[in-house]
Amino acid sequence: MSIKESLVARGRALFFLANNPISLIGVIITSATGISMILFWAYELFHQGPMNPYAGIFLFLMLPTFFLAGLGIIPAGILLRRWNLQRKGELTDVYPQIDLKDTKFRHALSFVVVATLVNLFIIGIAAIRGTEHLDSVQFCGQTCHTVMAPEYAAFVNSPHSRVGCVQCHIGPGASWFVKSKLSGTRQVFAVAFHTYSTPIPSPVTQLRPARETCEQCHWPSKFHGDKLFVKTHFADDEANTRNYTVLMLRIGGHTGQQKIGIHGRHMSGSGRIEYVTSDERREKIPLVIHTGEDGKVVEFVGKGADPAALSQAERRTMDCIDCHNRPTHAFEMPSGAVDSVMASGGISAKLPFIKKTGVELIQGTYQDQDAAEKEIKVRLEDFYRNKYPEVYKNEKAAIDAAGSQLAAIYKRNVFPSMKLTWGTHPNHIGHTDTVGCFRCHDDEHKSKEGKSITQECNACHAILAQEETNPKILKDMGIE
Numbered sequence: 001m002s003i004k005e006s007l008v009a010r011g012r013a014l015f016f017l018a019n020n021p022i023s024l025i026g027v028i029i030t031s032a033t034g035i036s037m038i039l040f041w042a043y044e045l046f047h048q049g050p051m052n053p054y055a056g057i058f059l060f061l062m063l064p065t066f067f068l069a070g071l072g073i074i075p076a077g078i079l080l081r082r083w084n085l086q087r088k089g090e091l092t093d094v095y096p097q098i099d100l101k102d103t104k105f106r107h108a109l110s111f112v113v114v115a116t117l118v119n120l121f122i123i124g125i126a127a128i129r130g131t132e133h134l135d136s137v138q139f140c141g142q143t144c145h146t147v148m149a150p151e152y153a154a155f156v157n158s159p160h161s162r163v164g165c166v167q168c169h170i171g172p173g174a175s176w177f178v179k180s181k182l183s184g185t186r187q188v189f190a191v192a193f194h195t196y197s198t199p200i201p202s203p204v205t206q207l208r209p210a211r212e213t214c215e216q217c218h219w220p221s222k223f224h225g226d227k228l229f230v231k232t233h234f235a236d237d238e239a240n241t242r243n244y245t246v247l248m249l250r251i252g253g254h255t256g257q258q259k260i261g262i263h264g265r266h267m268s269g270s271g272r273i274e275y276v277t278s279d280e281r282r283e284k285i286p287l288v289i290h291t292g293e294d295g296k297v298v299e300f301v302g303k304g305a306d307p308a309a310l311s312q313a314e315r316r317t318m319d320c321i322d323c324h325n326r327p328t329h330a331f332e333m334p335s336g337a338v339d340s341v342m343a344s345g346g347i348s349a350k351l352p353f354i355k356k357t358g359v360e361l362i363q364g365t366y367q368d369q370d371a372a373e374k375e376i377k378v379r380l381e382d383f384y385r386n387k388y389p390e391v392y393k394n395e396k397a398a399i400d401a402a403g404s405q406l407a408a409i410y411k412r413n414v415f416p417s418m419k420l421t422w423g424t425h426p427n428h429i430g431h432t433d434t435v436g437c438f439r440c441h442d443d444e445h446k447s448k449e450g451k452s453i454t455q456e457c458n459a460c461h462a463i464l465a466q467e468e469t470n471p472k473i474l475k476d477m478g479i480e
């Protein structure tokens, strides 16, 4: 039999066997979903703006699944019919003649060829669009809304709100892509069956090394010099007295001749800092091992720790997220959160005791976020109505605005549904609200030679003013 003859024979067999209800249903499903997907892509081309996350699941995950299922049903029908005929002993070697001169058949054949090409094209685009969707901020942050709500709310409110979740959580390269898809599949099941932990534990153990992700956009060697911080705090008194703390933080990096500053000290080229933790949250650090650029190793042992027991423990090499553990999911602390809204004018500092009352209200216990929003507003109004009737009458708009702002602060930091509240995810930058830098810099981590990891205030910053109402330094610099 020549190749051509054999092909014709197979074609005939296929054509004959495909003529069964199951395969035809497959054809209908495939073409219906295929056409819907094409129409949708066309719509998407002209429609700007974000899409409903559930529409995303339907369009990028369910439609393509139906499409592929339809494609799978067609051969299944063929095999089933063949098997049935074989069982009945009716399977022949010779199928009804296919007549290529028969226009009806020729049309059917060209339809099959064209449909197959179109299908391949659709599958290709669907695969690309599907992975894009799975990687989108919308899918990561909004689809599983209860679970990701805290991280998403903090993210939207952060300097990285235009950086996609996957740029930090996956990063470039095929192996991390596959790892993340595997753990993603596990997470989808956890959400579906409610087996996830509340709150989601931090640190993330399987996070890609931060230096690989962060250094796509930031180079620690490019951090030069110092950075000035002006921190505005409001006191607990009736006048909400405004105070300033001014710090010159030594954030510099590696400068070639010598490494100076915070980034240079911890993130230098060949030196490295490793540490051992005694808790899962990496908050207790009994052993720190510093390897200098010259290869000299110094071990700093925390107070009361046994160096022999610790030398076998697993070590972690310090990287960006040991300080910047909250680069984008930075949950605030009550006082700081109210300070920053007051400093920007969102809450009027003219309202008596607004700082003290506001901080108390957002620390209250409420059933859920909606209840909190209502109660915070009502209780604030009650406070002024009872204690300051004059203010209540004249400053109604300012009180309403303050109530809304306080509710908003609550809603981006406290998530009763995820058991996430003030301080659940502490920020390691600094040392005033949490231990932060002082996990190591407590002056009690000592080397054999008696050297310690410094707590010297000036090693990290020059304090130019501390809680002053009218700091001279701000006048000198022309800031106030």
Ligand code: HEC
Residues within 6 Å of the ligand: 137, 140, 141, 148, 151, 152, 155, 160, 163, 164, 165, 166, 167, 168, 169, 200, 201, 202, 203, 204, 205, 207, 321, 324, 325, 326, 327, 328, 329, 425
């Ligand atoms: C700038 C980088 C960055 C971006 C962008 C980012 N994350 Fe994160 N994410 C982190 C880091 C760093 C951690 C904490 C890791 C640690 O401490 O181990 C984290 C932790 C988390 C956690 C664990 C719980 C927690 O709060 O520590 C979740 C869940 C999470 N991110 C989800 C998201 C989602 C959803 C998005 C997008 C809406 C996103 N992330 C965007 C860097 C990022």
Ligand code: HEC
Residues within 6 Å of the ligand: 159, 160, 163, 167, 168, 210, 213, 214, 215, 216, 217, 218, 320, 321, 324, 327
């Ligand atoms: C895709 C690029 C990108 C990646 C990846 C990225 N960042 Fe950023 N980051 C930015 C941009 C852009 C800004 C500046 C935003 C602005 O000034 O509004 C920024 C700002 C910052 C700031 C300054 C925040 C402030 O309050 O001024 C810190 C700190 C920071 N990033 C740390 C990190 C860390 C740590 C990681 C890794 C976990 C990381 N970034 C990953 C783009 C990125």
Ligand code: HEC
Residues within 6 Å of the ligand: 211, 214, 215, 218, 219, 220, 223, 227, 249, 251, 262, 263, 266, 267, 318, 319, 320, 321, 322, 323, 324, 429, 430
């Ligand atoms: C030892 C702690 C520590 C480590 C490790 C660290 N940083 Fe920082 N970084 C700081 C502090 C402190 C600041 C200043 C406070 C701030 O901006 O919030 C800062 C500031 C920054 C800024 C803002 C700079 C500016 O000019 O505004 C960026 C961006 C940044 N770090 C990125 C990184 C990256 C990327 C890494 C890892 C390669 C890293 N940091 C490692 C402590 C650290």
Ligand code: HEC
Residues within 6 Å of the ligand: 250, 261, 262, 265, 266, 273, 274, 275, 285, 288, 289, 290, 318, 322, 323, 428, 429, 430, 436, 437, 438, 439, 440, 441, 452, 453, 454, 459, 460
């Ligand atoms: C995991 C432990 C660890 C943490 C956390 C840590 N450091 Fe360090 N730091 C070290 C070690 C180790 C050294 C080097 C000590 C030496 O050179 O003898 C160091 C050195 C420094 C120096 C140089 C001190 C000097 O004498 O010149 C500065 C500045 C510094 N750290 C700032 C910070 C800041 C700011 C933070 C918090 C954002 C921080 N560190 C968090 C371990 C740590």
Ligand code: HEC
Residues within 6 Å of the ligand: 229, 231, 245, 247, 249, 429, 430, 431, 432, 437, 438, 441, 454, 455, 456, 457, 458, 459, 460, 461, 463, 466
């Ligand atoms: C290991 C580094 C380090 C040491 C040592 C250190 N600090 Fe700090 N400190 C920081 C960093 C980093 C911040 C900035 C945190 C931020 O960006 O909010 C800070 C912030 C502050 C603030 C401002 C807090 C605010 O939000 O108003 C004060 C005040 C302060 N430090 C006082 C001190 C004093 C006093 C000492 C000496 C006992 C000291 N610090 C030692 C790293 C250090």
